[in-house]
Amino acid sequence: MQQKDTDPISEFEEIIENLYGLYLDSTVGLVKLVEFLNNVRTTMIQKLEKSDPKIDNPEYLDNQLFIYGEGNPNTSEALKLHECTQEEFYKRNSExxxxxxxxxxxxxxxxxxxxxxxxxxxxxxxxxxxxxxxxxxxxxxxxxxxxxxxxxxxxxxxxxxxxx
Structure with a gap:
């Protein structure tokens, strides 16, 4: 936000508009995260159908971890920032x-x-x-x-x- 010579009422209205925009952007982003997870899950189920049909179901994937981190997750230098099950991720980010x-x-x-x-x-x-x-x-x-x-x-x- 640029600093302008405006009256404080207009400044406050701008703050409210910006916060509301942030809320809207964020909630749309949360919906997109759920869509992303659903796409990943669909791909995983298709792969599991071929490799291990016993676990090609949503319930199996619900219990798999979703991990936020920094660095290559396949190395010991990776830093785990947060983890939850896919079900928890889905529920907290769903509408x-x-x-x-x-x-x-x-x-x-x-x-x-x-x-x-x-x-x-x-x-x-x-x-x-x-x-x-x-x-x-x-x-x-x-x-x-x-x-x-x-x-x-x-x-x-x-x-x-x-x-x-």
């Missing part, structure tokens, strides 16, 4: 899976953090009012959602019922 939920949560938390830690004060100063006097119901609602996400593992606290 409405855990990673989609996390991306939504991170987006919401980020928007609220930008507001509360910086832009609320900057916008109040721009409008020549006290920070405490600048209240937007939507930001109050985001604060309630944020508390549920951060402090209650994403389970809505009672005050979320009061959101507008």
């Amino acid at each position: 409405n899976g855990r990673n989609h939920i996390y991306m939504g949560n991170l987006t919401l938390i980020s928007i609220y953090h930008y507001w509360e830690s910086f832009y609320r004060g900057k916008i109040a100063e721009f409008k020549k009012i006290r920070k405490e006097d600048l209240q937007l119901s939507i930001m109050g609602d985001l604060g309630k959602l944020r508390r549920s996400i951060v402090h209650h593992r994403g389970i809505a606290l009672k005050d979320v019922e009061k959101c507008e």
Whole structure:
């Protein structure tokens, strides 16, 4: 993002747009990861049909590891960064899976953090009012959602019922 001489309201709107774009890009990317895994699995099943028909099924592949790493995985110098089963990978990246939920949560938390830690004060100063006097119901609602996400593992606290 380029630094421009804009009012803080426009700056904050741009931050929100950029975060929303990141969320959309990320969730599309997650869907593409699942498509990639499905293509790899289809190829693996076709190969296994020829070499070992007893294990040419999705259940066998579900239990196989999916590993992120650095370096050649066939050498001892390879660095394993993360591993999970293919089933875990598929579930967390599928639409409405855990990673989609996390991306939504991170987006919401980020928007609220930008507001509360910086832009609320900057916008109040721009409008020549006290920070405490600048209240937007939507930001109050985001604060309630944020508390549920951060402090209650994403389970809505009672005050979320009061959101507008």
